[in-house]
Amino acid sequence: MTSYSAASARAEMSELRRLKSLLPPELQSWVTVETTVEVNPPLVRSEELGKDQVEIQIDLVKWERLALDQRNLLFWHEVARVQNDTISRDGWEMAALAIGLGGAVGELWVQDGLLLVLALGLCGVSGYRLYSRNNSDRHLKEAIDADEKAIALATRFGYTLPNAYKSLGSALKTLTDDTPKKSKRKHYESRLDALKRSATKAKDKVDRARTSPRGRLADDRENRESRESYR
Numbered sequence: 001m002t003s004y005s006a007a008s009a010r011a012e013m014s015e016l017r018r019l020k021s022l023l024p025p026e027l028q029s030w031v032t033v034e035t036t037v038e039v040n041p042p043l044v045r046s047e048e049l050g051k052d053q054v055e056i057q058i059d060l061v062k063w064e065r066l067a068l069d070q071r072n073l074l075f076w077h078e079v080a081r082v083q084n085d086t087i088s089r090d091g092w093e094m095a096a097l098a099i100g101l102g103g104a105v106g107e108l109w110v111q112d113g114l115l116l117v118l119a120l121g122l123c124g125v126s127g128y129r130l131y132s133r134n135n136s137d138r139h140l141k142e143a144i145d146a147d148e149k150a151i152a153l154a155t156r157f158g159y160t161l162p163n164a165y166k167s168l169g170s171a172l173k174t175l176t177d178d179t180p181k182k183s184k185r186k187h188y189e190s191r192l193d194a195l196k197r198s199a200t201k202a203k204d205k206v207d208r209a210r211t212s213p214r215g216r217l218a219d220d221r222e223n224r225e226s227r228e229s230y231r
Contacts (some may be wrong), residue, residue: 012060019058019075022157031082035060043175044078046087054082070171073150073164080149086142116216140187144194151198160205163201 018194019033036045036057043062047055056078063071147168154164154184169192176188 011064015063016058016061019056019071022072023079024153024156027079030054031056031079033058044074046078046082048087053085056082056127066171068172069163069167070174073154074170074171076150076153076157077143077146077168079147079153081142083149084142084145086146114125114168136183136187140190143187143191147195148198161202162199165195165202169195169199 005088016033016035021032023031030052031054035054036059037056041059044056044058047057049055056075066074074100138231150168151161154167155161158168172188172192172195178187178191179185179188194228
């Protein structure tokens with residue numbers, strides 16, 4: 001039992017080191033990768049630890065069930081969210097809403113009109129900010145933007161464009177199949193649909209480039225060099 005626990009701990013540390021190596025150099029000084037300590041956590045999430053420090057937290061139990069390429073693309077999706085500055089933060093909105101509601105109730109009691117208006121204004125501003133931050137359409141757009149950037153990061157780390165799309169699409173399909181909650185499953189399905197449209201556009205762009213005079217010339221040169229290398 002002890003040897004199994006030690007082997008499991010070594011495997012976890014090895015995976016965390018591997019993921020850290022997938023961070024772009026410009027992020028390595030202020031983004032860390034750790035296993036989560038939450039109960040029933042999400043697969044992967046980011047948390048701002050300080051002004052210039054972000055931690056990407058992984059549920060390694062669920063993580064190990066995914067194929068390596070799926071993990072890589074989901075990790076780069078989270079890295080892209082950090083780069084896009086769209087990670088969740090503990091904002092002031094909830095505290096402001098509580099203060100505003102408490103103030104409004106208090107001012108109704110003492111009947112101070114000006115302070116009541118100010119308290120209701122605080123409630124309105126904080127409530128709107130909370131709605132905007134938790135809006136599902138906004139979250140979907142941010143996720144789709146991060147998927148696009150994850151594809152770019154994958155090609156930066158040596159993936160071909162088709163393989164990057166295939167790996168992320170496979171990961172999203174797996175998450176969709178393994179998610180019982182309908183709203184979350186719909187979120188993954190929408191991301192997958194957007195990814196398929198993006199892959200089609202990327203393929204069309206490559207095909208147009210290849211059929212252009214410059215693209216045909218490049219293909220002819222590549223084929224000629226290939227034939228010469230086999231002589």
